[in-house]
Amino acid sequence: MSTVIPFLAILLATGLASYHRWRMPVWAALTACLLVACWLLGANPTATFIAAAITAIIAIPLLIPGLRKAAITTPLLKFYTKILPPLSDTERTALEAGTVGFEGELFSGKPNWDLLLSQPKPVLTEEEQAYLDGPTEDLCRMVDNWDIDHVRADLPPEMWEYIKRNKFFGLNIPKEYGGLGFSALMNHKVIQKLASISSVVSSTVGVPNSLGPAELLMHYGTEDQKRHYLPRLADGREVPCFALTGPFAGSDATSIPDYGIVCMGEWQGAQVLGIRLTLNKRYITLAPVATLIGVAFRMYDPDHLLGDKEDIGISLALVPRDTAGLEIGRRHFPLNSPFQNGPIKGRDVFVPLSQLIGGEDYAGQGWRMLMECLSIGRSITLPSTASGGSKMGAVTVGSYARIRKQFGLSIGRFEGVEEPLARMGGHAYAISALSQATAAAVARGENPAVPSTISKYHCTEMGRIVAKDVMDIIGGKGIILGPRNFAGRAWQASPIAITVEGANIMTRSLMIFGQGAILCHPWVMKEMKAAMLADPTVRINEFDGALFGHIGYAISNAVRSFWFGLTGSRFGSAPGDNYTRRYFRKLNRYSANLALFADVSMLMLGGKLKFKESLSGRLGDVLSQLYIISSMLKRYQDEGQPVSDQPLLAWAVHDSVNKIETALSTALRNFPIRPVAWVLWPIIFPLGRRAQAPSDRLGHKVASLLMTPSDARDRLAEGVFTTPTALNPGGRIVSYLPKFVLAEPVERKFQKALKNSDIEALEFDQQLVEGVREGWITDEEAAQLKELRELTLDTITVDDFDTEELRSAGYADLIARERREHEREVA
Template sequence: MPSFRANYITRPIHRWAKGALPALSDTEREALNAGDVWWEAELFSGNPDWDILRAVKAPKLTAEEQAFIDGPCHELCSMIDDWTINQETADLPPEVWKFLRDKGFFGMIIPKSHGGLEFSAFAHSEVVRFISTRSVAVAVTVMVPNSLGPGELLHQFGTAAQQEYWLPRLADGRELPAFGLTSAEAGSDAGAMVDEGIICKGQWQGEEVLGIRLNWAKRYITLSPVCTVLGLAFKLRDPDGLLGDTEEIGITCALVPTDLEGVETGRRHIPSSTMFMNGPTTGKDVFIPLENIIGGPDYAGRGWMMLMSALAAGRGISLPSMGCAAIALSAHTTGAYARIREQFRLPIGKFGGVQMRMGKLAADAYSMDAARHLTCAGLDEGTALSVISAIMKAHATFRMREALNDAMDVHSGKAVIDGPSNYLLPLYRAVPIGITVEGANIVTRSLIIFGQGSIRAHPHMLDNMMALQEPDRERSLEAFDRSVWAHIGHTTKTLFRAWGRALTGGRFAPAPDAGDATHIYRRLGRWSAAYALTADFCFLTLGGALKRKEMISTRMGDILSEMYIISAALKRWDDEGRQEADLPVLNYAAEAGFQRIQTALDDVIVNLPARWAAWVLRAITWPGRREKGPSDALVEACSDLIYAPSAARDRITGGIGGGCLHPGITLLNECYAEVNAMAPVMKRLREARKTPQEGLEAGILSDAEMEQIAAMQDLVSRVIAVDDFTPDELTRYFNDFSQPIRSREGESEATQKEAAQ
């Protein structure tokens, strides 16, 4: 029997809520249930338990994984000529393809029992990160078979027979996979795909069997031009009722060998002038047996759940690793170049405008790699981080763009001129790829992070929704009565918590004894409470309309993301032994993050349609403009950390520049070491106000020091030089470059010659 509260208080609320909340589609239900919640749920609670964060084990490589990076990864990078791949051959060399197969690069996520390497998420991330510094084209070639695709789907959902046959062949490269999800028409809206499979009978290996006749048109599919097996997502229909009474079965994933009649692959896209294999694929009346459905016939119509579950892991590793590699490499090279390059007789790293860029680069390299480590730790615990993987994909690639913009600005003309020695431009060209694929960042930020996170990570929202979806009204009321009053109690506590912490700046919020970082924990607790309360007011005042208020959803997602990244930076500082030298980058990451949180929260409140709610939230959370961001002194301190050689510089950049084997970076590193070694000698000359030759004649310099200066100056000249080409050399890239000027209709030859001159 319903209680008095349920009958007379909850029932009207239940009636209103049930009418306000639209029914969930099967696709939406599967998306919500995909993956797990983890640390983001603590941040969403408004009162994070820091012991949970501190108990997460820092990820570490096994001896086998470290040996793979020290051996095959280094050897692979020594084989790569990225300029040749992107400008001449438009493909990886045959020996690189063979090496990738022979050394198991395509089978990092496949269990050893099926011939794979069975690497941890952290090792997988480290491999992609390492290769990304040398060649984006090769890194993407490696990351795709180990991300969302046949390998991951078969590992999670495949039948025993499918796993026995396919996984060993994928692991050793006998089969090369691609995964066709994006339809030519649907784009990011996978639910709108028109690719279709019809249940019917057909011929398979000489026998008539029950199967699927497929028609599809996909594009943007990495490895499609060269794949031997295509994982395909399509809408399955059974108009003749051969499987049962359901005609519209839903999104399904199946394996399609590309040598079947009707399959077309081979044509290529050119993704932002980065020449990895990517292209369209079409299929017309392609027949496959039901057994080719990944997971077998029982998984027909469950494709969206499978995709969301698989994406929860892959999206948190591949592109974030590439993004973090680009950020770290930008910090490493910009710090070195700013020390080497002089303008107005001063290293450019001493100019305030350059220091602003370098300080941000240092802090982003530190905090985003911290987030990468924390995410990999969660994945290696066996947690499918659907919301966190979306955070990582969106923000690692977004900050990759910002980092490369900053690095390009500091390098200036050095970064603009293309050629084999340019180590930034290939990554810069790849920025739109990372921003766009595996969930375009606009969609990820505006729909997924808060849209999914608000339901999955909130302590009570999913229970409320599931109660309202229950068709039996009395059972629905009973479940809703329990969940909604728990929610009301949570909101009441959060309201007083948010007000108290806003009033005191979080001074008395719970925090671990973390030395110089304790105040960051307290302030993060203050913003967590404000965020949780604001989220509840958004639910209360907007209801089901919240998912259409994408600007509000974007800002709320950004706040959750910032809190996660700051948490990760705190975790890293703790895991690495609370290095005092790293405090500037930790503080910068926190100050910049808190300022962005404050701005986003204020913008949410300003734009809430219910003005009474906006006034209440402003009175309680005090978003204001209290967070000032990093001070100039802090910016300069962070800049100095990547300007001068130190253990802190190596930690911040992850040692990434020393092993990537790009000839331009190898030369930069050599010159950087020499310039720093010669700094005392050059200081002696400056104080004497003499040129090297005058210093030699005055006895300030020895002959050996003079030779060292000459060698250093030669290195500096080579570092700041840019590539140039003869007209004959350019004909390799532009066939008509050296051709005579063609006659233009209506102009005399004399006019054309004059114009040419």
Template structure:
């Protein structure tokens, strides 16, 4: 009998544990949880496990917290009021620039990945932007023509500038007005359309790409379009759209980079006598640097701190208005502009100075009503532009290196075989291929998102990760090309991108800041379903209303945190088998694992914010690792989306598997380092148990999958569906005098001889084909019926192209000393042409 009682008790305990675990896993409401508990107590009494005394004790113990937590007015007075009072006191005040940065833009798919239970239909139903007929025509015609006009060696080494005819073509064909609506004289392109144009130009010349990119990313055109008055739009937009006006925007200064709150540039509201009339305006004093297009700009946007000490704007109680944006001609008296910086790429970039520069009050973008609203305007425009321009540059580099490095790895032979067959080379080549595929998917998804909303957190994470991937891709490409990549000259298609790489890394804030402060710092508040609302409630001037809102948010937040903890642990110990995938294909398991990691991120973020509070802002490595998790969840989502849209081609299966194995490996590593180094040692075990209860399972792409990827890269046809997707916005030069044309011409000819060229080389190596030089070897092969004359001629043609690809440039001493001499350039170019004939 005693054994039966014990057994019944154990069964009841197991049932209750399973019941409550299920309730917590599903995330039921407090009222449902309470009702189920009441039913459970009644059931225990009904089956005799609890007697009258026991049920009374349990009921009383249960009733007290049940009433306290479920009767909302009682709960607010007994518990929440005390917590709310403390929270209001300890919550630090948020500066206006920080507040504007957090509130700018919108939360999109990254919010789903942050919150632990992603609604996959939101991703799968989202429609990627497609090029319109007008955008496609512009990409195929004007953009192609622009690329064909550019000699990047001439731009970077000889002129240190774009030729005048290129400048005129850019200005005359609306390249600087892609985002300006058509009814205002611009092209009115989508974000995705702009991205494709910038990407294609970048595969030809980073200098030209930056020149086109910046006015379409952050500049007077965008600010006027979104915030300008009708008078300002009518005055400036036609000239900006036609190219008559060249814009720049002056934001960064000597004393301040990313910390805009410390901006020393000032604008004082005052009155001046102008042509005998009293004019209300601004006295501007500023010192800016790193301003793209400044040396050639005709109109400048300017960010400064506005002060109105005499109340001339109509509010005598406000002196400090904060960051404001104004628009003024660069020939305004007192503006010192025209000198150049010399960044890694030779695009126009330079400083701007001004002291007591007077402009009328209507120079404020948006008019007096926008005084002090400049930082919010800038952050929103930067967020959108960041999602277009830098991913475009990075993707262009990734896809460009994908094509040229895989082609070169087949053309270049060492030790009797193509270097692309060496495992050491394939390690780097696979990374180039995997990253290029990831970058293309992320670029497409993010640009499409910008066409629908203003996703601020997404664009920050993609700025960081896309440019870091670009850094890795270029480094691997340089390693594989070896000496071929370091000798400067017209033949070198790598050096300019390698030299200009730091520009992308540092623009719009150095990557170390973007990763450590922006991604999770903004994402944790914006993506979280409760934190921002709790902060707003705590800052409420109405104590009673704030308390009421805070109470509701707090207890929803507690339930949310417990649910994500239980979900993460449960999915972790079951290998994510309890998660549901929205598709049934090769990617199904990856969806399940991502849901598990999403839940782990939600819990880890909550525990971090709860245990570290405001100190989390200073724990940059901790927040950066959580930001890495969120970023890789988003980037993996882009691959899953692309796989569903494009269909499971053989190339997509291999590339997508490589990408997903890479992302999940990076996520696990980020969680591992996060838990191992968490500032509060007592919580490290909890974090590891919830995020990685069975340890790390993803080791990254295997050698086998990497080898498959490399094989596909080296056999890639631009006529295949996959090849077209990877090259539709890539510029490939034409002819043997073009650096990429020379390489791709040789690669195409290699594919023509592939069927018999390998046998021919093996025959030579084994001594089955005689001859010391190629002509003798071909003659012997034809004579012994190992090749026919047509095949021999094709090998002869390929070998000439192959040798030409391997050559590097050399110059006269006089030319290197003075490359800007027109006469010297012509002489050097003529000599180079003769050398090509000889070789």
């Protein structure tokens, strides 16, 4: 046994130093002290000497910089430059476009939770709150979804006028340019509230405030462009759209076939230098009503009128609607959600160079401009839309499930309904926290490239699940369209958010981990930049620091992964209260797992990793769920750690943790280099997979929370339009829940007495009269039950129509055409 002790001492020192991330000299000193202790305590001298020799062989080359750089760093740098995957200019631009916030800590294996928890609580200013409670609330009251979706296929004129007059298109345009100057958080709140009542209205307002002419002008526009266009965009004199997507390139701006040739041409009666555009775009939101079109195209200068370069690159221009040669096509019809959307074409469309966004200085900079601004749409518009719809769906269906009865029991009491109800509550809580966290990052001045893709993908995916569960629970109430239907159009529209701003398949499999592995990793970008430096001395020095920092980081994450897996994450420092501390410890474990797995994947697969999309998607899932849980824990803290929210938090955390372990285990089982997977499995899962999906008991608590008035339910519903107006059937159902809960004891008393009586009355009103006469209930209680009956009827009633009402405007033309054809055949 004394022979083994010195080697165990080395392992102990290595484990402690790696876990705590002590520097190399600390490890060497600790190891030396332990070996001296072994010798003094009578360990085998030969074994102690061999252990000391091994320590010296490792430590001396690493602790002497000159020896380390010559013997280790230089050969590894040569090898690294050979395996480093080549980055195109477009890939490099995409990687460098965003900033890194707390998500970088999740890639570290040892998150600094103080950075997250010290971020200020996201709050609106008094002016912003007044706008949310005033014009935004009033706009919601104006919404008549049946009129918008079915009758007009458009917003009514008075709503367009209200939106423009109250500067809904200028939420984020600075006040100095005529806008409202609101924060990104306020943008999120407005879109969330509008989306809770109408996806058409929310998209109409959301698009001009995300990727579009205004956003691009604020970042890159010349002062003349800003002063001319921003006030007109803010008050609606100009309605903007941005034309990026085309038939042959989708949203991939690097491959667009649309082009512009630099040439002389006529503009407003004068000969000027400009661009002659040829374009073919589709899926362009607001195109049918837009007056100012932003266009992405590839710019060429074959006659070298601007310089020596012929292919200038992707550029962005502003084209007025009335420009000769520009053709705004007929409307697209996106899944019965008739927001304004359509194609744009143009041939020989001439605009001067002054119409380039940013002017001539930004010619060829379009890809970078798009990458830096695309995150706004992904960070705010789409996640906020999912948040509004999901929160509204959860509280409305929670009310419906309590009010609607089958077999004398509220349908929400059936376990088969409790399961989707719980899923709705947990997802709505997660979506709300995630969308707000990402909007808050933008409001702090960050450009959250990775969180924006996480937020876009997971909010819209969970939102689609919530929409499905809504339909599943309310059944016929959801499938019969009409003014009383609060869910059918939302279900039809749910795939729209999945496809826009980059299809979710691409977002998950290419973007989340693809960007995250380089942008968020504490060492990879540093190594890449060091390897590309020109000065040999500086290159070696920089690469040496990054390389050995990376090696120590990788060893630490392996040790931490194994330790946390072996102990079930029960030990280690973590913030939070007694309830949430366990969740922070779990995140410490999975952060180390992700960091380790990512390092091994990049080392073993190199440039091939970007083609392993399934692996990239699964590792992206791990990063995403870590970010989602972090967002929820931050929200829980910001709201004062309310005990009544704990079922929602617990359900959502357990769901995310189960998804993390599923992603990790699936990635390991399918890792292309099998021996590597065999080594990683016992490090990441030393006791096997332990995480489970949320239990039925927990699901019961969440479902009950949605069906019972409480402060937790109110917090979940905060920020959505639940005002019980004649045009808001969902809001009415939400308002009925307190009355229904108060009336339940009276209803049970009456039903029990009725069941045990010999009263022959069959009509409900007559039964109430008999109940009062028999003394079962009072006159007041009878009135309460009668009101309850009316509220229930309004909750469950669906619409019906004459056949002619459902026929399209083209039906009469069809009948007339068929009649003429029949008459010709007879003749």
